[in-house]
Amino acid sequence: MTATDRPLTTLPLGPLHVALEEPMYFRIQVDGETVAGVEVTAGHAHRGIEYLATKRNLHQNLVLTERVCSLCSNSHPLTYCMALERIAGAPPPPRAEALRAVADEIKRIASHLFNVAILAHLVGFESLFMHVMQTREIMQDVKETIFGNRMDLGANCIGGVRFDLDAEGAAYLGVQLDRVAVDVAQIRELYASDRSIGSRTRGIGILPYGDAVALGVVGPVARASGIPFDVRAKAPYGAYSRLEVPVVSREECDVWARAMVRLDEVRVSIDILRQCLARLPQGSLAVSPLPLVPAGEAVTRSEAPRGELIYYLRTDGSERPERLKWRVPSYMNWAALEVMLKGAAVADIPMIVNSVDPCLSCTER
Amino acid sequence: MPTAASSDHAAVLAEALAAVAPGHFRADADGKGVLTAWFTLDHSAHLLAVAALLRGMRARLATITALAPRGAPPGEHLLAYHFDLGGDLLTVSVTMTTGAAIQSLVPLFRNADWNEREIAEMYGIAIEGQPNPRRLFLDESVGDGPLERLIPFSTLANAASTKALWEILLAARAGDQP
Numbered sequence: 211m212t213a214t215d216r217p218l219t220t221l222p223l224g225p226l227h228v229a230l231e232e233p234m235y236f237r238i239q240v241d242g243e244t245v246a247g248v249e250v251t252a253g254h255a256h257r258g259i260e261y262l263a264t265k266r267n268l269h270q271n272l273v274l275t276e277r278v279c280s281l282c283s284n285s286h287p288l289t290y291c292m293a294l295e296r297i298a299g300a301p302p303p304p305r306a307e308a309l310r311a312v313a314d315e316i317k318r319i320a321s322h323l324f325n326v327a328i329l330a331h332l333v334g335f336e337s338l339f340m341h342v343m344q345t346r347e348i349m350q351d352v353k354e355t356i357f358g359n360r361m362d363l364g365a366n367c368i369g370g371v372r373f374d375l376d377a378e379g380a381a382y383l384g385v386q387l388d389r390v391a392v393d394v395a396q397i398r399e400l401y402a403s404d405r406s407i408g409s410r411t412r413g414i415g416i417l418p419y420g421d422a423v424a425l426g427v428v429g430p431v432a433r434a435s436g437i438p439f440d441v442r443a444k445a446p447y448g449a450y451s452r453l454e455v456p457v458v459s460r461e462e463c464d465v466w467a468r469a470m471v472r473l474d475e476v477r478v479s480i481d482i483l484r485q486c487l488a489r490l491p492q493g494s495l496a497v498s499p500l501p502l503v504p505a506g507e508a509v510t511r512s513e514a515p516r517g518e519l520i521y522y523l524r525t526d527g528s529e530r531p532e533r534l535k536w537r538v539p540s541y542m543n544w545a546a547l548e549v550m551l552k553g554a555a556v557a558d559i560p561m562i563v564n565s566v567d568p569c570l571s572c573t574e575r
Numbered sequence: 576m577p578t579a580a581s582s583d584h585a586a587v588l589a590e591a592l593a594a595v596a597p598g599h600f601r602a603d604a605d606g607k608g609v610l611t612a613w614f615t616l617d618h619s620a621h622l623l624a625v626a627a628l629l630r631g632m633r634a635r636l637a638t639i640t641a642l643a644p645r646g647a648p649p650g651e652h653l654l655a656y657h658f659d660l661g662g663d664l665l666t667v668s669v670t671m672t673t674g675a676a677i678q679s680l681v682p683l684f685r686n687a688d689w690n691e692r693e694i695a696e697m698y699g700i701a702i703e704g705q706p707n708p709r710r711l712f713l714d715e716s717v718g719d720g721p722l723e724r725l726i727p728f729s730t731l732a733n734a735a736s737t738k739a740l741w742e743i744l745l746a747a748r749a750g751d752q753p
Contacts, residue, residue, distance in 0.1 A: 253710070253711065253714065426636055447609070522655060
Protein backbone atom coordinates (compact mmCIF):
# COMPACT_ATOMS: atom_id res chain seq x y z
CA MET A 211 0.00 0.00 0.00
CA THR A 212 1.19 3.54 -0.66
CA ALA A 213 0.99 6.58 1.54
CA THR A 214 -2.43 7.26 0.06
CA ASP A 215 -3.44 3.66 0.78
CA ARG A 216 -3.66 2.80 -2.89
CA PRO A 217 -2.63 -0.79 -3.54
CA LEU A 218 0.49 -1.24 -5.64
CA THR A 219 0.12 -2.93 -8.98
CA THR A 220 2.61 -5.52 -10.18
CA LEU A 221 3.80 -4.89 -13.71
CA PRO A 222 5.63 -7.88 -15.18
CA LEU A 223 8.19 -6.58 -17.65
CA GLY A 224 10.04 -9.12 -19.71
CA PRO A 225 11.75 -11.52 -19.98
CA LEU A 226 11.45 -10.13 -23.52
CA HIS A 227 11.50 -6.38 -23.46
CA VAL A 228 11.45 -3.43 -25.83
CA ALA A 229 14.84 -2.08 -24.78
CA LEU A 230 16.50 -5.48 -24.69
CA GLU A 231 16.59 -8.21 -27.26
CA GLU A 232 17.92 -10.50 -24.56
CA PRO A 233 15.76 -11.95 -21.78
CA MET A 234 15.63 -10.43 -18.29
CA TYR A 235 12.55 -10.32 -16.08
CA PHE A 236 11.69 -7.19 -14.13
CA ARG A 237 8.94 -7.52 -11.55
CA ILE A 238 7.93 -3.91 -11.15
CA GLN A 239 5.68 -2.55 -8.41
CA VAL A 240 3.78 0.41 -9.78
CA ASP A 241 1.94 3.15 -7.92
CA GLY A 242 -0.16 4.73 -10.67
CA GLU A 243 2.38 5.73 -13.33
CA THR A 244 5.32 5.68 -10.94
CA VAL A 245 7.69 2.80 -10.23
CA ALA A 246 7.62 1.95 -6.51
CA GLY A 247 9.99 -1.02 -6.53
CA VAL A 248 11.82 -3.41 -8.82
CA GLU A 249 12.99 -7.00 -8.52
CA VAL A 250 15.34 -8.25 -11.23
CA THR A 251 15.21 -11.96 -12.07
CA ALA A 252 17.93 -13.45 -14.24
CA GLY A 253 18.56 -16.96 -15.48
CA HIS A 254 16.53 -17.20 -18.67
CA ALA A 255 19.51 -17.92 -20.90
CA HIS A 256 22.26 -19.15 -18.59
CA ARG A 257 24.72 -21.19 -20.67
CA GLY A 258 27.19 -22.65 -18.22
CA ILE A 259 30.20 -21.45 -20.24
CA GLU A 260 32.48 -21.32 -17.19
CA TYR A 261 31.82 -25.01 -16.61
CA LEU A 262 32.43 -25.68 -20.29
CA ALA A 263 35.76 -23.83 -20.05
CA THR A 264 37.06 -26.41 -17.57
CA LYS A 265 36.32 -29.13 -20.15
CA ARG A 266 38.25 -27.37 -22.95
CA ASN A 267 42.00 -26.95 -23.24
CA LEU A 268 43.71 -23.60 -22.78
CA HIS A 269 43.80 -22.87 -26.53
CA GLN A 270 40.19 -23.87 -27.17
CA ASN A 271 39.11 -21.46 -24.45
CA LEU A 272 40.49 -18.59 -26.49
CA VAL A 273 37.79 -19.31 -29.05
CA LEU A 274 35.19 -19.99 -26.38
CA THR A 275 35.72 -16.75 -24.45
CA GLU A 276 35.45 -14.67 -27.62
CA ARG A 277 31.92 -16.00 -27.91
CA VAL A 278 30.71 -14.98 -24.46
CA CYS A 279 29.41 -11.71 -25.91
CA SER A 280 29.52 -10.01 -29.29
CA LEU A 281 29.78 -6.33 -28.40
CA CYS A 282 32.77 -6.83 -26.10
CA SER A 283 34.01 -10.00 -27.80
CA ASN A 284 37.58 -8.75 -27.90
CA SER A 285 37.75 -7.94 -24.19
CA HIS A 286 37.12 -11.54 -23.12
CA PRO A 287 39.92 -13.35 -24.98
CA LEU A 288 42.23 -10.40 -24.25
CA THR A 289 41.74 -10.63 -20.49
CA TYR A 290 41.91 -14.43 -20.62
CA CYS A 291 45.22 -14.25 -22.50
CA MET A 292 46.55 -11.75 -19.96
CA ALA A 293 45.83 -14.27 -17.18
CA LEU A 294 47.55 -17.10 -19.06
CA GLU A 295 50.53 -14.90 -19.84
CA ARG A 296 50.77 -13.84 -16.19
CA ILE A 297 50.92 -17.47 -15.03
CA ALA A 298 53.34 -18.44 -17.80
CA GLY A 299 55.52 -15.39 -17.16
CA ALA A 300 55.41 -14.54 -20.84
CA PRO A 301 54.24 -10.97 -21.47
CA PRO A 302 53.44 -10.12 -25.09
CA PRO A 303 55.88 -8.00 -27.12
CA PRO A 304 55.28 -4.21 -27.18
CA ARG A 305 53.91 -4.26 -30.74
CA ALA A 306 51.35 -6.89 -29.75
CA GLU A 307 50.31 -4.82 -26.73
CA ALA A 308 49.75 -1.78 -28.94
CA LEU A 309 47.78 -3.79 -31.50
CA ARG A 310 45.63 -5.25 -28.71
CA ALA A 311 44.79 -1.67 -27.68
CA VAL A 312 43.92 -0.90 -31.32
CA ALA A 313 41.47 -3.82 -31.44
CA ASP A 314 39.93 -2.92 -28.08
CA GLU A 315 39.40 0.76 -28.88
CA ILE A 316 37.84 -0.02 -32.25
CA LYS A 317 35.39 -2.30 -30.45
CA ARG A 318 34.72 0.33 -27.77
CA ILE A 319 33.81 3.00 -30.33
CA ALA A 320 31.36 0.66 -32.07
CA SER A 321 29.84 -0.49 -28.76
CA HIS A 322 29.36 3.00 -27.31
CA LEU A 323 27.85 4.33 -30.54
CA PHE A 324 25.43 1.42 -30.62
CA ASN A 325 24.19 2.25 -27.12
CA VAL A 326 23.66 5.95 -27.73
CA ALA A 327 21.96 5.12 -31.03
CA ILE A 328 19.44 2.96 -29.17
CA LEU A 329 18.83 5.87 -26.81
CA ALA A 330 17.83 8.03 -29.78
CA HIS A 331 15.55 5.24 -31.00
CA LEU A 332 13.84 5.03 -27.59
CA VAL A 333 13.35 8.80 -27.58
CA GLY A 334 11.69 8.43 -30.97
CA PHE A 335 14.36 10.50 -32.70
CA GLU A 336 14.75 8.05 -35.58
CA SER A 337 16.80 10.31 -37.85
CA LEU A 338 19.41 10.66 -35.08
CA PHE A 339 19.30 6.91 -34.52
CA MET A 340 20.09 6.39 -38.22
CA HIS A 341 22.82 9.03 -38.10
CA VAL A 342 24.60 7.37 -35.17
CA MET A 343 24.24 3.91 -36.64
CA GLN A 344 25.63 5.17 -39.94
CA THR A 345 28.67 6.50 -38.09
CA ARG A 346 29.02 3.22 -36.24
CA GLU A 347 28.93 1.48 -39.61
CA ILE A 348 32.28 3.11 -40.39
CA MET A 349 33.77 1.21 -37.45
CA GLN A 350 32.04 -1.98 -38.55
CA ASP A 351 33.69 -1.57 -41.95
CA VAL A 352 37.02 -0.92 -40.21
CA LYS A 353 36.65 -4.20 -38.32
CA GLU A 354 35.78 -6.10 -41.46
CA THR A 355 38.68 -4.56 -43.38
CA ILE A 356 41.37 -5.07 -40.74
CA PHE A 357 40.21 -8.25 -39.05
CA GLY A 358 37.96 -9.89 -41.65
CA ASN A 359 34.98 -9.95 -39.30
CA ARG A 360 32.46 -7.38 -38.15
CA MET A 361 32.03 -8.61 -34.55
CA ASP A 362 34.37 -11.39 -33.42
CA LEU A 363 37.80 -10.11 -34.40
CA GLY A 364 39.97 -13.14 -33.59
CA ALA A 365 42.68 -10.60 -32.79
CA ASN A 366 44.31 -12.27 -29.78
CA CYS A 367 46.45 -15.31 -29.32
CA ILE A 368 48.29 -16.54 -26.26
CA GLY A 369 51.34 -14.30 -26.01
CA GLY A 370 50.33 -11.73 -28.60
CA VAL A 371 48.09 -11.00 -31.55
CA ARG A 372 47.06 -12.69 -34.76
CA PHE A 373 46.91 -9.59 -36.93
CA ASP A 374 49.20 -6.82 -38.03
CA LEU A 375 48.83 -3.30 -39.33
CA ASP A 376 51.08 -2.38 -42.24
CA ALA A 377 51.52 1.20 -43.43
CA GLU A 378 48.55 0.91 -45.76
CA GLY A 379 46.31 -0.49 -43.02
CA ALA A 380 47.40 2.19 -40.56
CA ALA A 381 46.71 4.92 -43.11
CA TYR A 382 43.28 3.47 -43.84
CA LEU A 383 42.43 3.38 -40.13
CA GLY A 384 43.61 6.97 -39.70
CA VAL A 385 41.33 8.17 -42.51
CA GLN A 386 38.32 6.34 -41.07
CA LEU A 387 39.01 7.80 -37.62
CA ASP A 388 38.97 11.28 -39.15
CA ARG A 389 35.53 10.54 -40.63
CA VAL A 390 34.19 9.21 -37.34
CA ALA A 391 35.63 12.15 -35.39
CA VAL A 392 33.74 14.67 -37.55
CA ASP A 393 30.47 12.74 -37.17
CA VAL A 394 30.88 12.23 -33.43
CA ALA A 395 31.48 15.93 -32.87
CA GLN A 396 28.12 16.65 -34.56
CA ILE A 397 26.38 13.83 -32.69
CA ARG A 398 27.73 14.97 -29.35
CA GLU A 399 26.50 18.49 -29.97
CA LEU A 400 23.02 17.12 -30.71
CA TYR A 401 22.92 15.04 -27.55
CA ALA A 402 24.18 17.99 -25.54
CA SER A 403 21.69 20.53 -26.84
CA ASP A 404 18.64 18.88 -28.39
CA ARG A 405 15.49 19.52 -26.36
CA SER A 406 13.79 16.20 -27.09
CA ILE A 407 16.90 14.26 -26.02
CA GLY A 408 17.31 16.42 -22.92
CA SER A 409 13.68 16.25 -21.85
CA ARG A 410 13.67 12.44 -21.94
CA THR A 411 17.10 11.87 -20.37
CA ARG A 412 18.06 14.68 -17.97
CA GLY A 413 17.18 14.11 -14.33
CA ILE A 414 15.95 10.59 -15.15
CA GLY A 415 17.31 7.31 -13.80
CA ILE A 416 19.37 8.94 -11.07
CA LEU A 417 22.10 6.81 -9.48
CA PRO A 418 23.54 8.95 -6.66
CA TYR A 419 27.27 8.77 -5.99
CA GLY A 420 26.77 6.99 -2.65
CA ASP A 421 24.67 4.23 -4.19
CA ALA A 422 27.10 3.89 -7.08
CA VAL A 423 29.95 3.33 -4.60
CA ALA A 424 27.94 0.93 -2.42
CA LEU A 425 26.79 -1.13 -5.39
CA GLY A 426 30.26 -1.29 -6.89
CA VAL A 427 29.07 -0.28 -10.34
CA VAL A 428 31.68 0.07 -13.05
CA GLY A 429 32.27 1.59 -16.46
CA PRO A 430 30.29 4.53 -17.87
CA VAL A 431 27.57 3.89 -15.26
CA ALA A 432 30.06 4.58 -12.46
CA ARG A 433 31.80 7.42 -14.26
CA ALA A 434 28.47 9.20 -14.90
CA SER A 435 27.87 9.09 -11.13
CA GLY A 436 31.14 10.79 -10.27
CA ILE A 437 33.41 7.76 -9.83
CA PRO A 438 36.48 8.39 -12.02
CA PHE A 439 37.53 4.74 -12.25
CA ASP A 440 38.79 3.37 -15.57
CA VAL A 441 40.99 0.28 -15.52
CA ARG A 442 43.04 1.66 -18.41
CA ALA A 443 44.11 4.60 -16.22
CA LYS A 444 43.90 3.26 -12.65
CA ALA A 445 45.36 -0.19 -13.25
CA PRO A 446 47.04 0.12 -16.64
CA TYR A 447 47.67 -3.06 -18.58
CA GLY A 448 49.32 -3.76 -21.91
CA ALA A 449 50.04 -0.65 -23.94
CA TYR A 450 47.87 1.60 -21.77
CA SER A 451 50.74 2.18 -19.36
CA ARG A 452 52.46 4.04 -22.23
CA LEU A 453 49.39 5.89 -23.52
CA GLU A 454 47.55 9.01 -22.41
CA VAL A 455 44.12 7.87 -21.17
CA PRO A 456 42.07 10.72 -19.68
CA VAL A 457 39.21 9.44 -17.51
CA VAL A 458 35.83 10.86 -18.46
CA SER A 459 33.46 11.37 -15.55
CA ARG A 460 30.42 13.51 -14.80
CA GLU A 461 28.36 14.45 -11.75
CA GLU A 462 24.78 14.47 -13.10
CA CYS A 463 24.20 10.76 -12.31
CA ASP A 464 21.35 10.47 -14.87
CA VAL A 465 20.59 8.84 -18.22
CA TRP A 466 21.91 11.85 -20.09
CA ALA A 467 25.23 11.80 -18.22
CA ARG A 468 25.74 8.14 -19.07
CA ALA A 469 25.19 8.89 -22.76
CA MET A 470 27.55 11.87 -22.65
CA VAL A 471 30.25 9.82 -20.92
CA ARG A 472 30.04 7.27 -23.74
CA LEU A 473 30.19 9.93 -26.44
CA ASP A 474 33.18 11.58 -24.81
CA GLU A 475 34.84 8.19 -24.44
CA VAL A 476 34.45 7.66 -28.16
CA ARG A 477 36.56 10.78 -28.62
CA VAL A 478 39.10 9.45 -26.10
CA SER A 479 39.22 6.14 -27.99
CA ILE A 480 39.85 7.93 -31.26
CA ASP A 481 42.72 9.77 -29.59
CA ILE A 482 44.14 6.54 -28.15
CA LEU A 483 44.01 4.94 -31.59
CA ARG A 484 45.85 7.89 -33.07
CA GLN A 485 48.49 7.58 -30.33
CA CYS A 486 48.88 3.89 -31.17
CA LEU A 487 49.23 4.60 -34.89
CA ALA A 488 51.77 7.34 -34.27
CA ARG A 489 53.88 5.25 -31.89
CA LEU A 490 53.37 1.68 -33.07
CA PRO A 491 56.41 -0.23 -31.82
CA GLN A 492 58.35 -2.44 -34.19
CA GLY A 493 58.97 -6.07 -33.40
CA SER A 494 57.26 -9.42 -33.22
CA LEU A 495 53.55 -10.03 -32.88
CA ALA A 496 53.71 -12.79 -30.29
CA VAL A 497 56.07 -14.63 -28.00
CA SER A 498 57.66 -17.60 -29.66
CA PRO A 499 57.75 -20.45 -28.93
CA LEU A 500 54.47 -20.62 -27.07
CA PRO A 501 55.16 -20.88 -23.35
CA LEU A 502 54.17 -23.85 -21.25
CA VAL A 503 51.56 -22.85 -18.68
CA PRO A 504 52.52 -24.21 -15.25
CA ALA A 505 50.29 -24.60 -12.22
CA GLY A 506 49.35 -21.22 -10.86
CA GLU A 507 46.67 -18.62 -10.53
CA ALA A 508 46.16 -15.10 -11.82
CA VAL A 509 43.63 -12.31 -11.70
CA THR A 510 43.61 -9.86 -14.59
CA ARG A 511 41.45 -6.92 -15.55
CA SER A 512 40.66 -4.86 -18.58
CA GLU A 513 38.32 -1.98 -19.34
CA ALA A 514 35.62 -3.47 -21.56
CA PRO A 515 33.15 -1.08 -23.21
CA ARG A 516 30.76 -1.51 -20.27
CA GLY A 517 33.46 -1.29 -17.62
CA GLU A 518 35.86 -3.40 -15.60
CA LEU A 519 36.11 -7.00 -16.80
CA ILE A 520 37.88 -9.31 -14.39
CA TYR A 521 39.21 -12.82 -15.06
CA TYR A 522 40.37 -15.36 -12.51
CA LEU A 523 42.32 -18.33 -13.86
CA ARG A 524 43.71 -21.25 -11.93
CA THR A 525 45.80 -23.89 -13.65
CA ASP A 526 47.26 -27.15 -12.41
CA GLY A 527 49.84 -27.72 -15.12
CA SER A 528 47.46 -29.76 -17.26
CA GLU A 529 46.02 -28.60 -20.57
CA ARG A 530 42.66 -27.75 -19.00
CA PRO A 531 42.07 -24.92 -16.53
CA GLU A 532 41.13 -25.96 -13.04
CA ARG A 533 38.88 -22.90 -12.87
CA LEU A 534 38.17 -20.04 -15.22
CA LYS A 535 35.83 -17.40 -13.90
CA TRP A 536 35.02 -13.98 -15.22
CA ARG A 537 32.91 -11.17 -13.87
CA VAL A 538 31.52 -8.90 -16.51
CA PRO A 539 30.70 -5.22 -15.94
CA SER A 540 26.97 -5.74 -16.51
CA TYR A 541 26.93 -8.18 -13.60
CA MET A 542 27.63 -5.31 -11.21
CA ASN A 543 25.35 -2.82 -12.92
CA TRP A 544 22.04 -4.71 -12.91
CA ALA A 545 21.38 -4.05 -9.23
CA ALA A 546 21.77 -0.31 -9.86
CA LEU A 547 18.56 -0.45 -11.87
CA GLU A 548 16.66 -0.99 -8.63
CA VAL A 549 17.89 2.45 -7.50
CA MET A 550 17.54 4.15 -10.88
CA LEU A 551 14.01 2.93 -11.53
CA LYS A 552 12.52 3.69 -8.13
CA GLY A 553 10.33 6.78 -8.49
CA ALA A 554 10.68 6.82 -12.27
CA ALA A 555 7.77 7.08 -14.68
CA VAL A 556 6.75 3.79 -16.27
CA ALA A 557 7.32 5.34 -19.69
CA ASP A 558 10.98 5.97 -18.82
CA ILE A 559 11.78 2.35 -17.93
CA PRO A 560 13.19 1.41 -21.37
CA MET A 561 15.33 4.55 -21.41
CA ILE A 562 16.76 3.82 -17.96
CA VAL A 563 17.39 0.13 -18.65
CA ASN A 564 19.21 1.02 -21.86
CA SER A 565 21.33 3.58 -20.02
CA VAL A 566 23.25 0.88 -18.13
CA ASP A 567 24.01 -0.72 -21.52
CA PRO A 568 23.08 -4.11 -20.06
CA CYS A 569 24.49 -7.26 -21.57
CA LEU A 570 22.68 -10.53 -20.96
CA SER A 571 25.17 -12.58 -22.96
CA CYS A 572 27.91 -11.45 -20.61
CA THR A 573 25.84 -11.80 -17.44
CA GLU A 574 24.36 -15.21 -18.19
CA ARG A 575 27.58 -16.82 -19.16
CA MET B 576 59.23 -6.34 -11.76
CA PRO B 577 57.55 -4.62 -8.83
CA THR B 578 57.77 -0.84 -8.81
CA ALA B 579 58.60 1.23 -5.74
CA ALA B 580 54.97 2.34 -5.45
CA SER B 581 53.57 -1.18 -5.64
CA SER B 582 56.15 -2.40 -3.11
CA ASP B 583 55.06 0.34 -0.71
CA HIS B 584 51.41 -0.57 -1.20
CA ALA B 585 52.18 -4.23 -0.58
CA ALA B 586 54.01 -3.51 2.67
CA VAL B 587 51.18 -1.33 4.01
CA LEU B 588 48.56 -3.89 3.02
CA ALA B 589 50.46 -6.83 4.50
CA GLU B 590 50.85 -5.04 7.82
CA ALA B 591 47.18 -4.04 8.00
CA LEU B 592 45.97 -7.55 7.16
CA ALA B 593 48.32 -9.20 9.64
CA ALA B 594 46.88 -7.00 12.38
CA VAL B 595 43.35 -8.37 11.98
CA ALA B 596 43.72 -11.98 10.83
CA PRO B 597 46.31 -14.75 10.66
CA GLY B 598 47.15 -15.77 7.12
CA HIS B 599 49.75 -15.83 4.37
CA PHE B 600 50.39 -12.70 2.29
CA ARG B 601 52.14 -12.53 -1.05
CA ALA B 602 52.29 -9.90 -3.75
CA ASP B 603 53.37 -9.65 -7.33
CA ALA B 604 53.49 -6.75 -9.72
CA ASP B 605 53.54 -6.61 -13.49
CA GLY B 606 56.11 -3.88 -14.00
CA LYS B 607 53.38 -1.34 -14.76
CA GLY B 608 52.96 -0.23 -11.16
CA VAL B 609 49.84 -2.31 -10.53
CA LEU B 610 49.90 -4.44 -7.41
CA THR B 611 48.26 -7.87 -7.37
CA ALA B 612 48.19 -9.18 -3.81
CA TRP B 613 46.98 -12.45 -2.33
CA PHE B 614 46.02 -13.14 1.25
CA THR B 615 45.17 -16.70 2.25
CA LEU B 616 43.26 -16.82 5.51
CA ASP B 617 44.15 -19.50 8.01
CA HIS B 618 40.50 -19.83 8.96
CA SER B 619 37.21 -18.69 7.44
CA ALA B 620 36.10 -17.24 10.79
CA HIS B 621 38.37 -14.25 10.13
CA LEU B 622 36.76 -13.30 6.83
CA LEU B 623 34.45 -10.68 8.30
CA ALA B 624 37.30 -8.98 10.16
CA VAL B 625 39.29 -8.70 6.93
CA ALA B 626 36.24 -7.49 5.03
CA ALA B 627 35.59 -4.82 7.67
CA LEU B 628 39.21 -3.68 7.42
CA LEU B 629 38.96 -3.43 3.64
CA ARG B 630 35.65 -1.59 3.86
CA GLY B 631 37.42 0.94 6.08
CA MET B 632 40.14 1.24 3.43
CA ARG B 633 37.42 2.13 0.86
CA ALA B 634 37.97 -1.09 -1.06
CA ARG B 635 35.48 -2.20 -3.69
CA LEU B 636 34.42 -5.83 -3.83
CA ALA B 637 35.06 -6.72 -7.48
CA THR B 638 33.75 -10.27 -7.39
CA ILE B 639 33.84 -13.63 -5.60
CA THR B 640 35.16 -16.83 -7.16
CA ALA B 641 34.25 -20.27 -5.87
CA LEU B 642 35.96 -23.44 -6.97
CA ALA B 643 36.22 -27.07 -6.03
CA PRO B 644 39.98 -27.78 -6.20
CA ARG B 645 40.91 -30.89 -8.18
CA GLY B 646 41.73 -33.71 -5.80
CA ALA B 647 40.11 -32.04 -2.79
CA PRO B 648 37.62 -34.00 -0.66
CA PRO B 649 34.01 -33.81 -1.94
CA GLY B 650 32.28 -30.72 -0.62
CA GLU B 651 35.49 -28.78 0.03
CA HIS B 652 35.66 -25.42 -1.70
CA LEU B 653 38.00 -22.52 -2.11
CA LEU B 654 36.48 -19.05 -2.04
CA ALA B 655 38.42 -16.12 -3.46
CA TYR B 656 37.19 -12.61 -2.73
CA HIS B 657 38.64 -10.08 -5.17
CA PHE B 658 38.89 -6.46 -3.97
CA ASP B 659 39.97 -3.33 -5.80
CA LEU B 660 41.97 -0.84 -3.76
CA GLY B 661 42.26 2.23 -5.94
CA GLY B 662 43.69 0.24 -8.83
CA ASP B 663 45.54 -2.39 -6.80
CA LEU B 664 43.94 -5.79 -6.57
CA LEU B 665 43.74 -7.97 -3.46
CA THR B 666 42.41 -11.52 -3.48
CA VAL B 667 41.44 -12.92 -0.08
CA SER B 668 41.22 -16.71 -0.21
CA VAL B 669 39.63 -19.03 2.29
CA THR B 670 39.18 -22.80 2.26
CA MET B 671 35.72 -24.08 3.15
CA THR B 672 35.79 -27.55 4.62
CA THR B 673 32.93 -29.90 3.81
CA GLY B 674 29.69 -28.77 5.42
CA ALA B 675 31.09 -25.46 6.69
CA ALA B 676 29.26 -22.17 6.18
CA ILE B 677 30.64 -18.72 5.38
CA GLN B 678 29.41 -15.37 6.64
CA SER B 679 27.67 -13.08 4.16
CA LEU B 680 29.52 -9.89 3.21
CA VAL B 681 26.33 -8.09 2.17
CA PRO B 682 26.15 -6.05 5.41
CA LEU B 683 29.56 -4.60 4.49
CA PHE B 684 29.43 -4.74 0.69
CA ARG B 685 25.95 -4.47 -0.83
CA ASN B 686 27.22 -5.77 -4.15
CA ALA B 687 28.13 -9.13 -2.59
CA ASP B 688 24.48 -10.10 -3.05
CA TRP B 689 24.56 -11.48 -6.62
CA ASN B 690 27.99 -13.03 -6.11
CA GLU B 691 26.94 -14.89 -2.97
CA ARG B 692 23.67 -16.09 -4.45
CA GLU B 693 25.53 -17.42 -7.47
CA ILE B 694 28.14 -19.40 -5.53
CA ALA B 695 25.41 -20.70 -3.20
CA GLU B 696 23.36 -22.15 -6.04
CA MET B 697 26.23 -23.29 -8.28
CA TYR B 698 28.33 -24.97 -5.58
CA GLY B 699 25.84 -25.53 -2.76
CA ILE B 700 27.87 -23.32 -0.41
CA ALA B 701 25.99 -22.26 2.73
CA ILE B 702 26.11 -18.53 3.40
CA GLU B 703 25.00 -17.30 6.80
CA GLY B 704 23.24 -13.97 7.11
CA GLN B 705 22.49 -13.55 3.40
CA PRO B 706 19.53 -11.17 3.45
CA ASN B 707 18.24 -12.18 0.01
CA PRO B 708 18.92 -15.91 -0.35
CA ARG B 709 16.79 -16.57 -3.44
CA ARG B 710 18.02 -18.14 -6.62
CA LEU B 711 19.93 -15.92 -9.05
CA PHE B 712 20.21 -17.88 -12.30
CA LEU B 713 18.85 -21.36 -11.69
CA ASP B 714 15.26 -22.47 -11.53
CA GLU B 715 14.04 -23.53 -8.09
CA SER B 716 13.46 -27.06 -9.40
CA VAL B 717 17.21 -27.56 -9.91
CA GLY B 718 19.01 -28.66 -6.73
CA ASP B 719 22.05 -26.87 -5.35
CA GLY B 720 25.51 -27.50 -6.73
CA PRO B 721 24.88 -28.32 -10.42
CA LEU B 722 28.54 -27.61 -11.23
CA GLU B 723 29.46 -30.66 -9.18
CA ARG B 724 27.22 -33.22 -10.91
CA LEU B 725 25.87 -34.07 -14.33
CA ILE B 726 22.57 -32.43 -15.17
CA PRO B 727 21.08 -32.69 -18.68
CA PHE B 728 20.94 -29.28 -20.29
CA SER B 729 17.23 -29.68 -21.00
CA THR B 730 16.60 -30.13 -17.27
CA LEU B 731 18.80 -27.20 -16.30
CA ALA B 732 17.10 -24.94 -18.81
CA ASN B 733 13.70 -26.27 -17.77
CA ALA B 734 13.08 -27.01 -21.43
CA ALA B 735 10.19 -29.11 -22.65
CA SER B 736 11.11 -31.94 -24.96
CA THR B 737 9.48 -34.95 -26.54
CA LYS B 738 10.72 -38.26 -27.89
CA ALA B 739 9.59 -37.40 -31.41
CA LEU B 740 13.05 -36.46 -32.71
CA TRP B 741 14.66 -39.61 -31.29
CA GLU B 742 11.91 -41.79 -32.73
CA ILE B 743 12.56 -40.30 -36.17
CA LEU B 744 16.31 -40.85 -35.81
CA LEU B 745 15.88 -44.41 -34.57
CA ALA B 746 13.45 -45.17 -37.38
CA ALA B 747 15.89 -43.75 -39.92
CA ARG B 748 18.71 -45.80 -38.44
CA ALA B 749 16.57 -48.93 -38.50
CA GLY B 750 15.86 -48.26 -42.18
CA ASP B 751 19.60 -48.20 -42.87
CA GLN B 752 20.05 -51.63 -41.38
CA PRO B 753 20.47 -54.43 -43.99
